[in-house]
Amino acid sequence: MLLQCLAMLLVHTGCSDFLDRDNPIATTDDKWWNLESDLRASLEDVYSGVPPGVIVYNDFYSNARVHLSGASDESVFRANYTDFEVFTLGTATSSSGIPLQQYRNKYKTIRNACRFLENYSKAYVQDPALKERYAAEARALRAWYHYELFAYFGPVPIVDHSFTPTEQYAERPTQEKMVSFIVSELEAAAAVLPVKYPDSEAYRINKAICYAMQCQVYMFVNDYANAAAKARQVMDQNIYELYHSSDPNVGNYPALFTYTGVVNKERIFFYRTGQRQAFLRLGPKSFGGANSTTSPTAAIVNTYETKQGKTIQELGADSMAIYIKNPNFNDNRDPRFKASILVPGEMFLGKKMDPFTTTSVDLIGQTQSTQTGFWIKKWLDSRDISNQADGQLDFFIIRYAEILLNYVEALVETGKWQDPDVTKYLNMIRKRAGMPDVDVKKYNTQEKMREFVRRERQVELAFEGQRFYDIRRWKIGEKVLNGTVYGAVDPATGKPVVVEQRKFNPGRDYVWPIPLTELNANRNMRQNPNW
Numbered sequence: 001m002l003l004q005c006l007a008m009l010l011v012h013t014g015c016s017d018f019l020d021r022d023n024p025i026a027t028t029d030d031k032w033w034n035l036e037s038d039l040r041a042s043l044e045d046v047y048s049g050v051p052p053g054v055i056v057y058n059d060f061y062s063n064a065r066v067h068l069s070g071a072s073d074e075s076v077f078r079a080n081y082t083d084f085e086v087f088t089l090g091t092a093t094s095s096s097g098i099p100l101q102q103y104r105n106k107y108k109t110i111r112n113a114c115r116f117l118e119n120y121s122k123a124y125v126q127d128p129a130l131k132e133r134y135a136a137e138a139r140a141l142r143a144w145y146h147y148e149l150f151a152y153f154g155p156v157p158i159v160d161h162s163f164t165p166t167e168q169y170a171e172r173p174t175q176e177k178m179v180s181f182i183v184s185e186l187e188a189a190a191a192v193l194p195v196k197y198p199d200s201e202a203y204r205i206n207k208a209i210c211y212a213m214q215c216q217v218y219m220f221v222n223d224y225a226n227a228a229a230k231a232r233q234v235m236d237q238n239i240y241e242l243y244h245s246s247d248p249n250v251g252n253y254p255a256l257f258t259y260t261g262v263v264n265k266e267r268i269f270f271y272r273t274g275q276r277q278a279f280l281r282l283g284p285k286s287f288g289g290a291n292s293t294t295s296p297t298a299a300i301v302n303t304y305e306t307k308q309g310k311t312i313q314e315l316g317a318d319s320m321a322i323y324i325k326n327p328n329f330n331d332n333r334d335p336r337f338k339a340s341i342l343v344p345g346e347m348f349l350g351k352k353m354d355p356f357t358t359t360s361v362d363l364i365g366q367t368q369s370t371q372t373g374f375w376i377k378k379w380l381d382s383r384d385i386s387n388q389a390d391g392q393l394d395f396f397i398i399r400y401a402e403i404l405l406n407y408v409e410a411l412v413e414t415g416k417w418q419d420p421d422v423t424k425y426l427n428m429i430r431k432r433a434g435m436p437d438v439d440v441k442k443y444n445t446q447e448k449m450r451e452f453v454r455r456e457r458q459v460e461l462a463f464e465g466q467r468f469y470d471i472r473r474w475k476i477g478e479k480v481l482n483g484t485v486y487g488a489v490d491p492a493t494g495k496p497v498v499v500e501q502r503k504f505n506p507g508r509d510y511v512w513p514i515p516l517t518e519l520n521a522n523r524n525m526r527q528n529p530n531w
Contacts, residue, residue, distance in 0.1 A: 033122040039134050042116050046138050049109030049145055052274035053395035054281035055081065060105045062098040065465030067294055072467040073480040074300045076371045076499055079293040088481060090503030094513040094531055102152055103515050106145045107159065113142035114162045136192035140205045143185035144213050150178050151220055151469055154511045154528060169524040182217055186210040196239050199263060208237045209269045212398045215406050220473050228410035231403050240400040241265045242432045253433045254339035258381040262393060266400045274395030278379035280388035285369045286351055286361040287385060295372040296341050298486040298496050301327050304337040304459050309436040325489045335434040340462050342375040344488050349382055356490055364497065372499050373488025376463050401429055405457045417449040429460060478506045
């Protein structure tokens with residue numbers, strides 16, 4: 001939406017005002033870029049594009065990563081403020097709201113970053129090194145927003161300065177050029193940024209975050225050698241570790257997503273209070289108006305192993321049927337299951353979860369109720385019940401467990417599946433969760449280890465938004481996003497409920513459409529295939 005926004009601003013303000021007055025308080029440049037406080041305020045505007053977990057009250061609801069899981073096989077999303085379901089149901093068009101909002105808002109924050117980088121040198125900052133650090137933060141964020149657009153749309157115009165009217169017909173670059181721009185900008189920023197910050201500013205971009213972002217980019221384009229190298233750079237900073245709870249009454253994994261573990265060394269890149277509405281947006285409706293917007297599917301429920309490290313599919317038909325009917329039978333599933341998902345009949349904070357009784361407030365399929373019979377439990381902290389819309393939980397966009405999983409996957413995909421580091425780091429993650437080590441006698445080929453790593457990644461990072469990107473980079477959409485979506489077993493029928501029928505076109509749906517308004521405004525813009 002660069003061009004549309006540009007046109008609107010030119011109509012209402014004139015070219016000179018557009019170039020000189022685009023800053024947080026609509027004053028002129030000569031009055032704004034003077035003090036360090038001006039820089040910090042403008043830099044916060046650049047950070048405004050960072051995605052939260054669930055929505056926060058702004059105009060960018062489709063930026064919420066937990067809700068994005070509704071565009072994957074993990075969950076079903078239903079709410080009146082965005083429409084991820086148009087992609088899973090196969091009804092999206094180039095006029096759909098989500099592509100438009102993503103394109104417009106990401107480029108808006110990219111332009112904020114450009115404006116910052118073009119003007120920051122004018123301001124007085126007592127410490128020149130601090131001023132350059134601010135610039136490096138903006139530069140890294142600008143690069144990462146380009147990556148997010150790339151992951152959604154494929155290569156999009158690179159914006160490394162504030163466009164003027166004479167530059168309005170930007171062309172799409174090659175993937176190679178797009179990736180090169182992103183990783184080189186992150187590398188340049190990393191050279192300036194510090195290794196770490198005090199806890200009060202730990203949300204800011206540091207050196208390791210740049211490496212972690214580069215790692216994500218390389219993973220997305222299947223450049224596993226470089227992905228492994230960047231993951232290793234993050235690991236070698238020696239400032240991150242898997243979180244372990246200091247409270248013996250709370251497990252390591254569940255504590256990570258509650259106030260018990262809110263400050264930890266596992267978080268790498270996070271949105272401050274980015275889960276402040278987690279209870280409101282994810283909790284059961286029976287808890288005083290919670291929305292249950294994002295409902296887990298049977299597909300993710302059936303992915304969790306038993307505590308013995310067995311998939312339910314390998315237990316045999318009879319045992320598998322028991323676990324499908326009662327997912328946490330005998331409390332014998334991977335502890336991450338109980339930490340992440342609420343199931344029918346479970347007692348939660350004094351209430352029995354009941355999606356099938358017709359008089360239940362939590363009746364399945366109703367407005368603001370579960371659509372599958374399951375609920376996301378991750379991030380639901382009892383301390384937020386009385387303040388559901390304004391909690392204080394952070395959202396981890398990148399955490400150390402993901403970096404370890406990236407590293408392990410990259411080793412497997414480069415043929416090093418027998419490298420001792422593969423089982424070393426997988427076992428670290430599983431031990432933290434209370435699961436047994438990898439059975440190397442069973443997972444004894446590259447293909448089998450790939451299967452294991454992908455499953456481990458899915459359950460460790462469930463509902464954190466990563467599954468959407470994994471489906472795209474693994475090219476498994478036609479397998480996991482086609483056909484019937486099932487929920488919990490209805491006790492009246494003894495069968496899983498049918499939630500919806502999904503459609504995925506592999507010749508089209510691995511990228512979103514370029515918004516129609518952008519196509520109309522830019523004669524050089526090319527639409528993605530089959531949109």
